[in-house]
Amino acid sequence: xxxxxxVNNKAWVMHSSLGQSRQALELAQGLVxxxxxxxxxxxxxxxxxxxxxxxGQTVDAEQSYMEGLKRSPDLAVLHYHYGKLIAADKxxxxxxxxxxxxxxxxxxxxxxxxxxxxxxxxxQITDADSQ
Numbered sequence: 494x495x496x497x498x499x500v501n502n503k504a505w506v507m508h509s510s511l512g513q514s515r516q517a518l519e520l521a522q523g524l525v526x527x528x529x530x531x532x533x534x535x536x537x538x539x540x541x542x543x544x545x546x547x548x549g550q551t552v553d554a555e556q557s558y559m560e561g562l563k564r565s566p567d568l569a570v571l572h573y574h575y576g577k578l579i580a581a582d583k584x585x586x587x588x589x590x591x592x593x594x595x596x597x598x599x600x601x602x603x604x605x606x607x608x609x610x611x612x613x614x615x616x617q618i619t620d621a622d623s624q
Contacts, residue, residue, distance in 0.1 A: 500524045501537045504544065514547045535565025542574060554578060569599030573607050577614060586618045593618075 500520060507517035521541045525533070538561030545554035558575035565571060576592030579585045593611045600608040 497524060497528065497533055497537060501534075501540050505540050508540070508544045508547060514544050518544045518548055518550075533564075535561040535563075535568050535571055537561070538564065539568065539571045539574060542571075542578075546574075546578060551578065567599065569596045569602035570607070572596040572599070573603060573611050576611070580614050580618060583621065586621060590615055590618045 500523075504517040504521045507513040507520065518541075521537070521544060524537075525541075538557045542554040542557035542561065545551070545557055555575070555578055558571055558578065561568065561571045562575065572592040573596035576589045576596060580589035580593070582589075593615045596603060596611045597608065597615065600611075603611070
């Protein structure tokens with residue numbers, strides 16, 4: 494396992510299990526400053542975006558998710574997180590629906606809760622579009 498994987502995993506645990514999102518963000522940002530950012534995998538940018546979103550940095554989170562999707566266009570969890578983030582903006586409902594649909598197509602990469610949430614969000618967007 495390389496150091497970026499270790500930092501990614503540690504930041505995720507700090508954020509998701511220990512409630513230390515600000516410290517996790519500092520850890521992840523420290524890695525970005527130390528390495529060539531183009532060498533980081535899509536999964537890292539998913540972690541970074543999730544943490545940024547949790548601390549209220551939604552613009553930065555969106556940029557992180559998009560960067561992750563450039564690197565890992567088939568990563569369902571990235572499509573889920575990005576689609577969920579932009580689904581709140583009715584003007585981007587179609588784009589959110591596209592990303593959430595890609596997440597659903599890769600549902601074997603998602604937790605059951607994420608997969609169910611993606612289906613629910615797609616249905617909400619579809620219902621809103623038909624009104």
